[in-house]
Amino acid sequence: MTTTVTTLKGQPLDKAALESLLRRRMFYTPSFEIYGGVSGLYDYGPPGCALQANVIDIWRKHFILEEDMLEVDCTALTPHDVLKTSGHVDKFADWMCKDPKNGEILRADHFVEDVLEARLKGDKEARGQKVEEKEEDPKKKKKKSKGHEAVKLDDAVVKEYEEVLAQIDNYNGEQLGELIKKYDLRNPSTGEQPSPPVAFNLMFQTSIGPSSNTPGYLRPETAQGQFLNFAKLLEFNTGQMPFASASIGKSYRNEISPRAGLLRVREFLMAEIEHFVDPESHKKHHRFHEVEDIELDFLDRQTQLSGKTTTTRTTIGEAVKSGMVDNETLGYFLARIHLFLKKIGIDQTKIRFRQHMANEMAHYACDCWDAELLTSSGWVECVGCADRSAYDLTVHAKKTGAPLIVRQRLDEPKVIEEWEVEIEKKKFGPFFKKDGKTIEAAILATTQEERGKLAKELEETGKATINVPSIGDGKVEVSKDLLAIKWQKRVENIREYTPNVIEPSFGIGRILYALMEHNYWTRASEGGDEARGVLSFPPAVAPTKVLIVPLSSHKDFTPTVRKLSQKLRSAGISSRVDDSSASIGKRYSRNDELGTPFGITVDFQTVKDGTVTLRERDSTRQVRADEGKIIDAIKALVEGTKTWQDIESELPIFEGQQEVEVTVR
């Protein structure tokens, strides 16, 4: 699983340098850092915030507006009963074990993974093979992966360990406990074998109201609010199926020991879609033909169970046809997820779709594919796409009695023939007195098969023998003047059903982190002294679109700069001015780090003739034209209607200024 990651320019990724850049430029920062911080909690600074807002904006357009989804905004505070019914109170847990010596709390699957990987590394070293060091991994504890010794293992043992690791997500607590015993796995920091894994519920608990009588949790997903509103949403959609709701909001998971930066956090932004579909439609999707030729990399369940991690590249049309992906709706969303990731600038060579194994799936899911993105921490689940079947709507309807169903008017009425019970109420009650209701309930609870037999008995003997365990010897005879059972025909015009749910669920923070890694590279500075970081975000997601750089802080430039910045704002383009005393090259390179795609230089020529230069971040090439043309060019570039090549062919190239050498005080 260890992976070497390269930047989009093919350089080995220097993760430490990237993370230093991201924190220095305040893309994100540990929350409450001056109080020592709390692991798993991060704040976004101005560029991180803008990047997040832009990604969310594209998400909203790509999914909600494009497909007329019904957006809802539900509360994170959730009363206990809702999450009890949904299964989260009982099942939303990770396996946790404790070091008996120092009390350290370990997440069981990560612990097993760490120790086995350390042993495999030790084996490689002993065999004199090159060991790739992984810097940090969301599923791993850093300290431990260094605790390996160069010990050679039997070939068979190596194979066994590799097979365990390939399906590490598939073990339950008991099985993890067995692995710990079987392989005598010990905590490197104490040399002790940890206690057997116990379930630790991942929800944050609180109490709603002053009298502590409404226990509640912070939602672990935004889905439940959407399910509870199903009947209202269906009505809002004038009863039409299929439809999707969507929600963008924070969710909370009390991770056991989060140590992987933005990849495993306790409070995170989710964007979730619940697509409600008629199960009898075979989950067909009317726009599937639009995406069927898109090729994706798949890692299916079978491959993983056989201990391998090789992906298969095929079209989504083929994947659904072959049955690897269960149905069109699931397939449609996998392709749409892919298109979304492409649009925001995720590296196309670093996406794969991995199917969950049976034990790995959430308690509500009957199938699930993750869009995983390759980062320096390995493959990271960033989008889940689960088929939740009718699970949630069914359990909530059962618990509350609310009709979370669709009533469909049938095109052709359906004729049903079956045994129906008729009780002669006026005589039945007085005859059986206090036992009447119990006996009636027992009759109504009979199956069609039983009714057939009872009808025959009635016809033949004039009475029917009903099983009523709570009365006398458990048999009650009912005569035909009290009860009739007839073969009846009836016509139904309405079909009632509980929809199935396909749920694409996006972890926005993880996507943002992958986006930053995928767009990071370094450029040798012209002086050659040190490599400078560049974040090559697509213009649409870049935090700021334009940097305005006056040649100096000379007063002559002030009105021009102010006017320019006002014009850009009117055109809906975010800009920032840097009129500091640093050199132009330095100012541009600071903004390359922020991913600002375009730069405008205002110089003495500008004051004379109104022309400015426009610089493109990735090529550092420049054109020069009057302000109006440059603003139009930027607008076209940000909206994606033109490329930089187009602009270079339309406007005069400018080569007058050397970025680094011009230093103005």
Added chain:
Amino acid sequence: MTTTVTTLKGQPLDKAALESLLRRRMFYTPSFEIYGGVSGLYDYGPPGCALQANVIDIWRKHFILEEDMLEVDCTALTPHDVLKTSGHVDKFADWMCKDPKNGEILRADHFVEDVLEARLKGDKEARGQKVEEKEEDPKKKKKKSKGHEAVKLDDAVVKEYEEVLAQIDNYNGEQLGELIKKYDLRNPSTGEQPSPPVAFNLMFQTSIGPSSNTPGYLRPETAQGQFLNFAKLLEFNTGQMPFASASIGKSYRNEISPRAGLLRVREFLMAEIEHFVDPESHKKHHRFHEVEDIELDFLDRQTQLSGKTTTTRTTIGEAVKSGMVDNETLGYFLARIHLFLKKIGIDQTKIRFRQHMANEMAHYACDCWDAELLTSSGWVECVGCADRSAYDLTVHAKKTGAPLIVRQRLDEPKVIEEWEVEIEKKKFGPFFKKDGKTIEAAILATTQEERGKLAKELEETGKATINVPSIGDGKVEVSKDLLAIKWQKRVENIREYTPNVIEPSFGIGRILYALMEHNYWTRASEGGDEARGVLSFPPAVAPTKVLIVPLSSHKDFTPTVRKLSQKLRSAGISSRVDDSSASIGKRYSRNDELGTPFGITVDFQTVKDGTVTLRERDSTRQVRADEGKIIDAIKALVEGTKTWQDIESELPIFEGQQEVEVTVR
């Protein structure tokens, strides 16, 4: 305080009809309703969500982009220590009392207010005066305000009650307890006097991490995250002052008994600005001149303390000049808040700015003005604008040792002359041994005045007598070979200071509710049978901009409708299609309820010549032109560059179709 509210057409507001509309059309809905609901928690449905997103978008442009504020996104989960330091653990509480008979929990100030108002109503009835019934009030419990009897009060008592009510927000728990005793206030549902008020902390508590050793809360405001990041934000802003940070996110308050719909909820969206300013600048604002002529309605502290609620209308320039509003920065933001509320469509006659009274202010504030909006529940605080002085930065810096300060290079170095202490360390320590450190600390803690005296004593007697309470008789003599105190001159080039903070803080949910009330009115239907609701949102905030109505569900219309909806999407205009079988009039009137400002009808003429009709919601007037011109018109209307009058003068009026009478199947 009882208020009759009229709609923007001067009709008496039928609140029940409005609320029924808002729930029916899913602007908002009680959360977890199928589980019986949880008071104070609401979900937004699709139109509410879109309205909220549009208001937030305008907020971001009006404040963050317009003034280059630094947006941050911090976590809601907050460790105990942070909120202990900020004062929220000890002071963020409401007064709560309990009915001794039935255990009912009452919010003390609301209880006092309810009972006194009920008595005043009873008095009015006894005097034969008209009593205006208030339907619901965020500060009141509905049940109780009905519990009044027609009992006449002395004139002096009436005056006393009115004075108490005018400053109800100014009483602390003890004072509320005294009022309850003094006026013998009793819970109408039991006839009992409730227990003395006790403080109830309004924060939701939880525990972070698996071992329960990090107690935490859900943030009650977004401000703290901004304060904790101050040093990083200042660096991001390259050290320049003043600057503002801003944050949009959920906050949580465990209200004692919320019963006022969207006006008092336990989870709510806030948009908060922290504007950091040098206190020695007299809180001047460089853009104050842009707003100084704007007139606002003020209700200052003095007026309220005199038992009155009459407002004064004056310019913000005048209000700052007269000292009623303390400083320019505070004044600038009051005016900017006003402009924002105007932009989103708040009724200009229903805004006032009310100053907090001393006991009413939050523990961190030294001055505070609320923008209050008039609703059927009376005047409701929707935006607070507090001067938090240096409170928060100071307490966090003191607690953590983090330098939450600004280091300002002085234009002219500052010469400081003062008494400085010099301790002869090599001799001092060995001489005093274990007491050395304590004595040294006592010397260093002396004031300039004390040092002057000690210097004189040293000069005259060769020793100084230091007060050290923990040693011997509390006096320690230090000889001049161990200690010198000299009058020294030094030059400082850097000034260090803790900025003050002006905080405009917006409760988005309350603003949305007021916005819905202010824009609601009813129109008699053409048949005259019943009044139909209209929500006259400005186009920029309306949830959907355009309704597309094909004359019928005839197949000929499908491609035209699809193309039109695609073109609108490309132009960035949200639209919805209603191709149901309802009459055109009915379909339009359903969308008047949703506040959709424009409607396009696609008919047989469209299929022939590409023209469509465009209907304006408020006037129901229509124009007809080809599709391209209509889309341009809508774009101009939504962006606010043209009015409907402009469009009517440019495009041919269309009067061919009667909305209600054309019914097509």
